[in-house]
Amino acid sequence: MKMILFTVALWGLLWAVNGAHTLPWSECSIPTEKQALVDDLQDVMESSVTPSSFPNPSILIAMNLVGTQNAEAQKLLTKTIMSIDSTDLTVGQLALNIMALTSSCQDPGNRLSLLKRKMENWVSSSPQDPYSVFYGPSLGLLALCQKNQEGTLDLAVGFAKMLLANVSPFNVDTGALATLALTCVSNMIPEDLDDEYSEFFGHVLTNIVENLSRRIEDNGLIGGLYSTGLAMQALSVQPVEKWNCGKTIERVLKEIEQNQFANPMSIAQILPSLKGKTYLDVPRITCSIDQEVRQTLQRQPGSLWTSDSDITVTYTINNQLRGVELIFNETEVVSVRKGSFLLAVLEEAQRKNPKFKFESRMTSWGLYITSINNIHEVENHRTYWQFLSGKTPLDQGVGSYIPYNNEHITANFTQY
Ligand code: B12
Incomplete structure (x- = not known):
């Protein structure tokens, strides 16, 4: 009897150990059976690159970080971004373009000095901003740091002080980019200055x-x-014990299955993480001439699907902001094809x-x-629709x- 009990207990123990080992989400990686889902996602992003599409540097960065499946798209996007006139770009756009070109092993040329000048002139006008x-200046700092630009450390100190002084509600996207930028800066502190600077940046990062x-x-x-x-x-890059990466990946994959990542830009911002890459890897990318290109079928994002039946949507436009003379609250009930984007509602209401x-x-x-009923957003007033x-x-x-x-x-x- 004792022997039977012992055997049952041993089996139980072995099962538990084995079971724990094979738990699908215990690690921060994509399970083999979901790999195709992620590859398809990459296809959707890469297929969005055409001669007439918006030249999006975030897509080029993502492609190069994870290894492109579509060398033609990669070449085309690199060429288009190369030819963008930098003069009117914001700090953030300039930084993304520099990172994108670097990720394609291209020299960003005078974009770097332009960015440096813009960053030197940038200030947050008030702690209530x-x-x-x-968000943009974090990208700026990251790009300068990755290119080892002289003066980046001083710029980073000024930036971090303004960030610490800010009293507005925290924004996750911005906090994430600031973390990447300040991590890059922390890693470039010269040894003789290490203690003082490390302590300061460590404090801001925490x-x-x-x-x-x-x-x-x-x-x-x-x-x-x-x-x-x-x-x-x-x-x-700044791990916390509380974070269960496997759980995050599991949830994101579910959302991908439900077609929540149809927008190519949303893919560009999730793909590197799914493949274990971060923007800090941009300077480490090696560009081989003969990139292995996986042949895949072109798929249409499911959200383009519309059906024969209609839906009814109530659409209200409202402006009650003080200081703007024209106050209104108008409602229209419109019918659009089921599965249409919200844009169709706006167009129908306008008609x-x-x-x-x-x-x-x-x-x-x-x-x-940017505007509805002739009321335009004004960036300096921080107004928007x-x-x-x-x-x-x-x-x-x-x-x-x-x-x-x-x-x-x-x-x-x-x-x-
Ligand atoms: C700052 C910001 C804003 C500012 C932009 C104004 C400004 N001058 O800063 C404000 C607060 C106005 C804003 C508004 C909205 N935003 Co916003 N925004 C951001 C944020 C934090 C940074 C964008 C940025 O500076 N990028 C860097 C520069 C270099 O790139 P850029 O392409 O030049 O940036 C421009 C566009 O991103 C554009 N923009 C900003 N938000 C959005 C949202 C949409 C749908 C579009 C088409 C464009 C757009 O404004 C930027 C500055 O000109 C991003 C976060 C992120 N992860 O990207 C969210 C983000 C892009 N916004 C988002 C959303 C949902 C919106 C709103 C639709 C929210 C709402 N319920 O109304 C509205 C847009 C409505 C409209 N009028 O069409 C989502 C988009 C997600 C998605 N899958 O589509 C993001 C990713 C936030 C998030 N994590 O959920 N946003």
């Missing part, structure tokens, strides 16, 4: 990383679906009622709405979000 004003870890959700996401990619990069006239500009995330479903802000723009039947969408002129 929205935290996201540091502060940001604490904020990031507070935004880890029970479902594995970090600050919402579309912040998770950049946040994962940050937490992989029915001229007050719903809107304007947009193309960006790396797609169409961004925010989109909500009921009372909840949408987590995607009008060119990606697919409304459901009887949904109430509001465009609200507000401040950030």
Whole structure:
């Protein structure tokens, strides 16, 4: 009897040990059976690169970090980004272009000195500035640091002091990029200056990383679906015990299966993390002439699908901001094809009622709405058109979000 009990216990123990070992999400990597899903995602991103598409440096960085499957797209995008005139670019755009060219082993030329000058002149005008004003300058600092630009350490000190003084609500995407930039800077401190600087940057990094870890959700996401990619990069260079990377990957893969990553820019921000890469790897990329190119079928993103049936959407445009003379609150009920993007609702409302006239500009995330009923956003006033479903802000723009039947969408002129 004792022998039987012992055997059962031993089997139980062996099963537990073995079971724990084969738990699919115990490690931070993509399980073999999900690899094709991630490769398909990369295909969608790479197929979005055409001669007429928006030249998006984040896509080139992602392609080069994970190894492109489409050498033609990589060449085309490198060439297009090479030919962009840098004069009117923002700090963030300039930095992304420099990182993109570096990732393609191209010399960024005078873009670097231009960026350095812009960074030297950049200041956060008040501690009340929205935290996201540091998004572009974080990219700027990262690009200068990766290129070992003289003076980067001093720039980083000024940047970090402004960031520490900021009192606005934390923004995960911005915190993630600041983490990457300051990690790069911390790694470049010369030995003779090490103690003082390391202590200071260590202090700032601890502060940001604490904020990031507070935004880890029970479902594995970090600050919402579309912040998770950049946040994962940050937490992989500044690890925290609380973060279960496997759980995050599991959740992200589920969202990919549900087609939540149809926008190529959203793919560009998640793909490096899924393949264990971060923006800090950009200077380490080696460009081989004969890149191995995997042949794949071209797939259409599922969100382009529309059906024969219609849905009804209630669409309200609202401007109650003080200081703007024209106050209005207008509602239209419109019918669009089921599966259409929100953009179709805006177009239909505009067709029915001229007050719903809107304007947009193309960006790396797609169409961004700049004005409705002739009320234009003003960057210096931090005004913009925010989109909500009921009372909840949408987590995607009008060119990606697919409304459901009887949904109430509001465009609200507000401040950030
Ligand atoms: C700053 C910021 C804003 C600012 C932009 C103004 C400004 N001058 O800074 C404000 C607060 C106005 C804003 C608004 C919105 N934003 Co925003 N924004 C960002 C943030 C934090 C940084 C963007 C940036 O500076 N990039 C760096 C520069 C170098 O690149 P860029 O291409 O030149 O940047 C421009 C575009 O990104 C554009 N932009 C900003 N947000 C959005 C959103 C959409 C859908 C589009 C098409 C363009 C766009 O404005 C930037 C400055 O000109 C990103 C975070 C991220 N991970 O990218 C979120 C982000 C892009 N925004 C997002 C969203 C959802 C929105 C809104 C739709 C929210 C809402 N409910 O209304 C609105 C846009 C509505 C509209 N009018 O069309 C999501 C997009 C996710 C997705 N899958 O589509 C992101 C990724 C945040 C997140 N993690 O969820 N945003």
